[in-house]
Amino acid sequence: MFDGLRLPAPTPPVARPETIRAEQDRPIQRQADRLRPLSGFEQAVDRYARAHHAIERQMRDGLPVLEGQRQELHQAGLVLDQARPGAAALVVSAARHDPETARALTDLSGRERVGQIVTGMDRERAAVADPNVRADRLIGCWQELHKERQALPGWRHEEARSKVEGQMRQIAGAIERDPQVESIVRTRAMELGIGSPQRDRSIALQMERELTRGHGIGLER
Numbered sequence: 001m002f003d004g005l006r007l008p009a010p011t012p013p014v015a016r017p018e019t020i021r022a023e024q025d026r027p028i029q030r031q032a033d034r035l036r037p038l039s040g041f042e043q044a045v046d047r048y049a050r051a052h053h054a055i056e057r058q059m060r061d062g063l064p065v066l067e068g069q070r071q072e073l074h075q076a077g078l079v080l081d082q083a084r085p086g087a088a089a090l091v092v093s094a095a096r097h098d099p100e101t102a103r104a105l106t107d108l109s110g111r112e113r114v115g116q117i118v119t120g121m122d123r124e125r126a127a128v129a130d131p132n133v134r135a136d137r138l139i140g141c142w143q144e145l146h147k148e149r150q151a152l153p154g155w156r157h158e159e160a161r162s163k164v165e166g167q168m169r170q171i172a173g174a175i176e177r178d179p180q181v182e183s184i185v186r187t188r189a190m191e192l193g194i195g196s197p198q199r200d201r202s203i204a205l206q207m208e209r210e211l212t213r214g215h216g217i218g219l220e221r
Contacts, residue, residue: 048077
């Protein structure tokens with residue numbers, strides 16, 4: 001019964017005036033963003049990023065890091081922390097755990113680099129707010145350091161082994177200071193190599209005992 005019936009062609013959607021205006025304003029906004037002076041915080045991020053990149057370039061080229069470069073990174077970190085407390089440590093953490101932030105520090109420059117780093121800092125802040133993420137990272141660091149320590153037997157490696165053990169003690173202290181993480185780690189004690197945790201003792205104390213028991217590796221010849 002519909003033979004020969006011709007349906008009208010669909011009417012193309014008409015863009016609303018506000019949509020058209022937004023599309024027209026977008027390039028102008030981007031241009032305005034490029035011309036806008038960096039805020040004090042953004043300037044501090046940029047300085048820290050430049051100092052970090054200078055050191056990273058030296059190391060990548062197999063050259064020694066200059067004392068002046070170390071001092072500049074330290075000073076840049078102080079300035080960054082003055083602009084926003086804890087920001088320098090957040091950049092370091094983001095560079096370690098967030099690939100996009102790491103790429104921004106090494107491959108980008110200028111305003112684009114600053115924007116990517118600030119965005120990465122926001123992601124990292126949200127990540128470390130999760131106690132499960134914090135626990136995962138601390139357990140992972142402990143496991144890596146444990147392998148390093150096992151690879152340093154004997155009195156000849158005593159100095160290097162002591163440095164590794166110092167880092168492991170820092171991890172134990174971080175767990176002890178974070179009740180949420182301590183509770184999670186207690187259920188994953190086997191991953192730390194300490195067996196079933198005792199209820200009346202802190203995980204940090206049992207981690208310390210594990211280090212003490214392992215001192216026998218220093219007696220090997």
